Amino acid sequence: MSRPPEWWPELAPRIERSRAPKPPGPCVDAHTHLSVKSAAAVAKPFFRPEYEPRQLYSSPETMRYNTEYRASPLNTAQFEDAEQRLADMDAQGVDAQVLAVPPTEYFYWLDETEARRANRLQHERLAEVVHTWPQRFAAVANPPMNHPGLAVETLREAHRDFGFRGAQISADVLGLDLDDRRFDPVWQTVVELDMTVILHPQGFTHGERFSDYYLVNVMCMPLASTLAVTRMILGGVWQRHPDLRVMVVHGGGYLPFYIARTDHAWRVRPELRHHLDVPPSEVLRRIYVDTNVFDPGMVAHLAAYLGADHVLMGTDYPFDMGTVDPVGFLSGVAVAESDRARILGGNAAELFGVAAATP
Numbered sequence: 001m002s003r004p005p006e007w008w009p010e011l012a013p014r015i016e017r018s019r020a021p022k023p024p025g026p027c028v029d030a031h032t033h034l035s036v037k038s039a040a041a042v043a044k045p046f047f048r049p050e051y052e053p054r055q056l057y058s059s060p061e062t063m064r065y066n067t068e069y070r071a072s073p074l075n076t077a078q079f080e081d082a083e084q085r086l087a088d089m090d091a092q093g094v095d096a097q098v099l100a101v102p103p104t105e106y107f108y109w110l111d112e113t114e115a116r117r118a119n120r121l122q123h124e125r126l127a128e129v130v131h132t133w134p135q136r137f138a139a140v141a142n143p144p145m146n147h148p149g150l151a152v153e154t155l156r157e158a159h160r161d162f163g164f165r166g167a168q169i170s171a172d173v174l175g176l177d178l179d180d181r182r183f184d185p186v187w188q189t190v191v192e193l194d195m196t197v198i199l200h201p202q203g204f205t206h207g208e209r210f211s212d213y214y215l216v217n218v219m220c221m222p223l224a225s226t227l228a229v230t231r232m233i234l235g236g237v238w239q240r241h242p243d244l245r246v247m248v249v250h251g252g253g254y255l256p257f258y259i260a261r262t263d264h265a266w267r268v269r270p271e272l273r274h275h276l277d278v279p280p281s282e283v284l285r286r287i288y289v290d291t292n293v294f295d296p297g298m299v300a301h302l303a304a305y306l307g308a309d310h311v312l313m314g315t316d317y318p319f320d321m322g323t324v325d326p327v328g329f330l331s332g333v334a335v336a337e338s339d340r341a342r343i344l345g346g347n348a349a350e351l352f353g354v355a356a357a358t359p
Contacts, residue, residue, distance in 0.1 A: 013324050014074070015088035020331040022093040025341045027327055028348035029094050031198070031249050031290045031314025033102040034129065034139075035079040039121040042114060043107040051109040051174070054203030054220070059211045069320065078318035082129045086136060088317070093327040095345065096354045097317070099126050099139040100168040103202035108146040108174050115144035119154050127162040138354045140166035140198055145173040148182055152189045159193045165353040171201035171228035178228050179235025187241040196245040196288070196351040201225050217321060225253030230262065233283045236275030245351065246286075249314060251293035256302055259284050288351070290314025291343065292323050296332040299343075308339035312347045 049056050058066070069075060077084040079102070089097060107118050119142055126139035141158035143151035158164040167190065172178065178199075190197055201224035203216060210216045225248050238244060255262070262280045266272040276283070288310045291299050303311050313330060316322035323329055330344060348354055 013078075013318060013320050013322060015091045015324055017091045018093045018325050018328045020093070020325075020328040023327065023341070023344055026095045026345035026349065026354075027093055028313060028345040028352075028354050029089070029092075029097045029315050029317060029326060030247065030312040030348040030352065031200075031292060032085075032097045032099060032317040033079065033319070034082075034085075034099045034126060035102055035105060036122045036125045037080065038125070039101075039107070039118040040105060042118045042121065043105075043110055046110055046114060048109075052104065052202065053205050053207055054104075054216055057203065057207030057211045057216045057220075059214075059216075062211075062214055062216065075318060082133065082137070085317075086133070089136070092325060096136050096138065096348075098166070098198075098348060098352050098354065099129060099137055100198060100200070101126075101142045102319075103170060103200050106142060106145075106170050106202060108144065108170070110144065110146075112144070112147050112150050115147060116150060116154070119144055123154075123158050123162055123164070126164075130162075135355050138165065138352045140164055140168050140196075140352065143167050143169065143186065145169055145183070145186065148185050151186050155186070155189050155193060155195065159195065163353070165194075166196040166198060166351065168198040168200055171199060171224040172205055175205045177231045177235075179231040179237055184240060187237060187244050190245075191241055191243045196247060199225060199228060199246050199248045201228070221321075222250045222253040225250060226255045229253060229255055229284070229287065230280075233262075233280045234266075234272055234274075234276055238283045238286060239275060239277075244286075245288065247288035247290065247312060247351070249290050249292060249316070251291070251298060251302060252287060252289035252306075255284060256289065256305060257298070285310070288312060288347070291326065291330060291333075292316050292321075294323065294329075296329065296334070299330065299333045300335060303333070303335050303339055303343065308335060308342050309347060311343045312351070313344050 130137045130139050141164045143154045204220035204224045210220050259281045290312050292314050315326050
């Protein structure tokens with residue numbers, strides 16, 4: 001039975017004023033989502049549940065809750081309205097956000113004609129917000145990855161027409177892994193345009209055992225990233241495109257905390273050495289990650305292992321699996337103050353061209 005509308009606002013994450021004082025340097029949230037209703041309307045007639053693994057493997061309880069949660073007035077405003085974002089950012093002490101569409105709005109299952117139309121609507125809306133508040137927002141593209149040729153065209157257009165400095169992609173493309181050679185033209189174009197890829201999964205394609213307890217999100221999101229990055233490393237993506245920059249959300253998944261096992265396997269098993277002539281950990285240190293891991297000690301580990309210049313503040317705003325007080329959270333991370341400043345905003349400024357973070 002659905003709960004009454006007056007209960008709805010409790011579902012959305014309420015942003016309170018940060019418990020930490022505003023740092024002197026810029027603070028940039030590199031992992032946020034802005035929904036574009038006009039593009040969703042284009043895609044809706046073509047949708048089937050099997051296209052979205054997070055929905056396909058969600059329990060009835062999760063589906064009911066998610067429907068109520070997304071219908072709440074506060075969460076609708078957070079996902080769609082820049083003004084609500086600005087109020088929340090001011091409370092958080094966040095100077096700027098990097099905008100990307102929610103992973104539910106990749107729409108990889110659209111044909112080329114409809115994909116071109118939906119992606120253009122998304123980019124126009126993102127660019128409108130950036131243009132209206134250039135000191136508060138930057139944005140990244142949503143390339144239609146199931147059509148690599150169109151994805152290349154879309155990236156060039158987003159860079160040329162809207163000035164986007166990055167793109168967000170899923171951890172797989174309708175079940176096809178990212179080390180597949182058909183995506184090489186996309187990586188080549190990203191490098192050529194000096195863009196940064198945000199790798200953000202949309203569930204896990206084989207989630208049959210994860211439907212209970214919201215494991216379809218709790219475990220499957222970082223699991224999908226772990227698998228994607230592992231396959232990209234072992235599949236030689238960075239061997240072919242050494243300058244490719246990828247920021248993996250949710251702290252990079254599980255791999256940065258368990259890469260030693262993959263290194264060991266690379267040393268003792270021939271299957272891992274077909275496309276890789278260095279230990280996997282050497283390639284892993286090229287990736288960037290965000291701080292949406294909920295444990296200050298894990299952020300300290302990421303900074304120590306990958307380097308503070310490879311860690312970016314990210315919240316997953318406005319999802320309920322996000323960090324609601326990112327500045328307060330990062331104030332508890334044991335790193336040098338110069339490294340904290342880079343994590344809070346300096347790195348995002350360099351990677352995504354955020355005007356507010358330019359010294």
